[in-house]
Amino acid sequence: MIDSKHIREQFPILKKWINNKPLVYFDNGATTQKPQVVIDSIVKYYSEQNANIHRGVHTLSREATELFERSRQTVASFISAKSSEIIFTAGTTDGINLIANGSNFPKGSEIIVSQMEHHSNILPWQLWCERNEGKLKVIPINKDGSLQIEKLESLITTKTVLIAMAHVSNTLGVINPVKEIIQRAKAINSKILVLIDGAQSVPHMSVDVKDMNCDFFVFSGHKMYAPTGSGVLFVKENLFNTLKQSKTGGGTIKSVSFEKTEYVDGPLRFEAGTPNIEAVVGLAQACEFMNSLGVKNISAHEHLLLEHAQKELSTISEVEVYANHSNKAAVISFNVKGQHPFDVGTLLDKYGIAVRTGHHCTQPLMSYYGIQGTVRASFAIYNTKEEIDIFIEALKKTIKLLN
Amino acid sequence: MSIKEIEDEIVSEFEIFGEDWEGKYEHLIDLGKSLPMIDEKNRTEENIIKGCQSRVWLNSVLKDGKVIYTADSDAIITKGMVALMIRVLSKQAPTEIAKAELGFINKIGLKEHLSPTRANGLVSMINRMKLDAIKLSQKN
Numbered sequence: 001m002i003d004s005k006h007i008r009e010q011f012p013i014l015k016k017w018i019n020n021k022p023l024v025y026f027d028n029g030a031t032t033q034k035p036q037v038v039i040d041s042i043v044k045y046y047s048e049q050n051a052n053i054h055r056g057v058h059t060l061s062r063e064a065t066e067l068f069e070r071s072r073q074t075v076a077s078f079i080s081a082k083s084s085e086i087i088f089t090a091g092t093t094d095g096i097n098l099i100a101n102g103s104n105f106p107k108g109s110e111i112i113v114s115q116m117e118h119h120s121n122i123l124p125w126q127l128w129c130e131r132n133e134g135k136l137k138v139i140p141i142n143k144d145g146s147l148q149i150e151k152l153e154s155l156i157t158t159k160t161v162l163i164a165m166a167h168v169s170n171t172l173g174v175i176n177p178v179k180e181i182i183q184r185a186k187a188i189n190s191k192i193l194v195l196i197d198g199a200q201s202v203p204h205m206s207v208d209v210k211d212m213n214c215d216f217f218v219f220s221g222h223k224m225y226a227p228t229g230s231g232v233l234f235v236k237e238n239l240f241n242t243l244k245q246s247k248t249g250g251g252t253i254k255s256v257s258f259e260k261t262e263y264v265d266g267p268l269r270f271e272a273g274t275p276n277i278e279a280v281v282g283l284a285q286a287c288e289f290m291n292s293l294g295v296k297n298i299s300a301h302e303h304l305l306l307e308h309a310q311k312e313l314s315t316i317s318e319v320e321v322y323a324n325h326s327n328k329a330a331v332i333s334f335n336v337k338g339q340h341p342f343d344v345g346t347l348l349d350k351y352g353i354a355v356r357t358g359h360h361c362t363q364p365l366m367s368y369y370g371i372q373g374t375v376r377a378s379f380a381i382y383n384t385k386e387e388i389d390i391f392i393e394a395l396k397k398t399i400k401l402l403n
Numbered sequence: 404m405s406i407k408e409i410e411d412e413i414v415s416e417f418e419i420f421g422e423d424w425e426g427k428y429e430h431l432i433d434l435g436k437s438l439p440m441i442d443e444k445n446r447t448e449e450n451i452i453k454g455c456q457s458r459v460w461l462n463s464v465l466k467d468g469k470v471i472y473t474a475d476s477d478a479i480i481t482k483g484m485v486a487l488m489i490r491v492l493s494k495q496a497p498t499e500i501a502k503a504e505l506g507f508i509n510k511i512g513l514k515e516h517l518s519p520t521r522a523n524g525l526v527s528m529i530n531r532m533k534l535d536a537i538k539l540s541q542k543n
Contacts (some may be wrong), residue, residue, distance in 0.1 A: 340477055350428070401428060401432065
């Protein structure tokens with residue numbers, strides 16, 4: 001069981017007051033707050049461990065390198081991968097772009113995404129298609145937010161090279177059956193690659209990339225209690241040599257001359273320049289923080305919050321919740337009938353409640369529902385049922401003010 | 404009345420709310436609701452102010468050397484802000500509009516709407532109103 005009081009004490013920012021009210025932070029889908037252990041790991045890094053890595057022969061550099069590579073091991077284990085399959089990136093967007101720019105798909109290839117993708121998992125592929133006479137195809141969704149996976153087979157052709165899709169929708173919270181989709185796609189053509197955007201799944205649930213059998217898996221540190229600027233791209237081991245680098249530079253080579261350069265194999269080939277070492281160290285610490293609580297316990301706690309919020313929201317007749325799907329991570333998107341999400345979000349903020357409003361970088365999804373945007377409440381391990389009650393009361397007052 | 408005089412009038416109107424933000428926003432929402440409708444033919448793509456989470460339409464015309472603004476928004480708080488801006492800047496001379504500092508927004512405790520986030524459009528709205536005024540004065 002999760003001891004909320006004990007957990008909240010570990011997040012210094014949660015003591016903050018906003019507009020004379022204690023902060024209720026429900027914008028975790030955008031970024032989570034950081035526990036003291038993660039903050040301390042950054043301070044410790046600069047106070048005791050800082051040196052450039054993979055370069056120096058001196059003790060401090062060797063220790064910093066060991067710390068960095070140990071972090072890679074921790075992050076790899078966190079998603080059941082090998083450390084040789086983990087490329088550190090600046091975040092999810094960076095990882096997707098790395099694949100889009102580094103893939104060697106033939107001209108005229110087809111790429112499949114879903115209707116609910118974040119712009120970061122649409123635009124790199126759209127650009128690839130524009131530059132390579134490719135075609136972007138879309139898996140449609142149902143009103144409850146589920147994918148029409150029965151359409152998958154008819155979307156796949158001999159030209160299909162990649163399926164890129166979210167594990168969990170950032171706007172709706174819907175958990176997609178990625179394992180089944182990968183199985184079905186590869187049953188048609190084993191050469192089809194699958195990239196899973198795990199930005200909204202890794203913070204909330206156990207992820208096993210081996211079991212899932214995806215080829216690429218991307219996520220961001222800052223949405224899972226780690227520093228901004230930390231991110232992970234998992235690449236299946238046998239695919240490393242098929243990827244071109246989209247940037248090169250220091251730290252990626254065996255030898256350089258003006259005539260020819262020999263690059264190293266594996267992740268380091270894609271980590272040009274001095275990496276964001278402190279963020280990587282913080283990310284490993286965040287993985288350990290989540291492990292110490294138990295990822296399953298985190299999921300269970302957040303699920304209770306989700307159910308409580310859904311139940312309470314359903315008692316307010318003016319509220320319309322999107323995607324009444326049964327399998328959801330702790331994200332709720334809703335609107336107050338006849339009111340703009342901007343107004344609802346602005347007033348909730350006055351009551352000390354931080355939610356996200358707008359299109360959530362999913363404009364095609366907004367078009368599907370025929371709306372401009374939604375109000376999104378997304379929960380994390382430190383949120384409580386009491387906070388949801390405060391939110392519901394504030395929402396009722398907000399609705400009264402607006403009418 | 405001059406821009407400054409109208410600003411002062413608004414500031415004293417809002418003073419009665421003191422720290423009562425709910426009262427202040429209720430007033431702002433009422434102002435939004437009572438803003439005269441924009442002419443349907445001016446609700447064009449061209450008249451949308453970009454950079455707001457809510458949509459704002461602004462139409463500007465010059466009449467007898469003064470700029471007349473009409474506007475609308477799909478968010479009611481934004482519309483309240485729009486109503487205030489129109490009350491201050493409409494029927495003023497373009498040169499006066501261009502140099503208006505609009506300190507009243509801060510004084511009535513709505514300065515959070517001036518923050519440079521992408522979520523709100525007050526800054527874009529003010530810029531657009533000033534730009535329209537300058538363009539209109541140059542045309543004539």
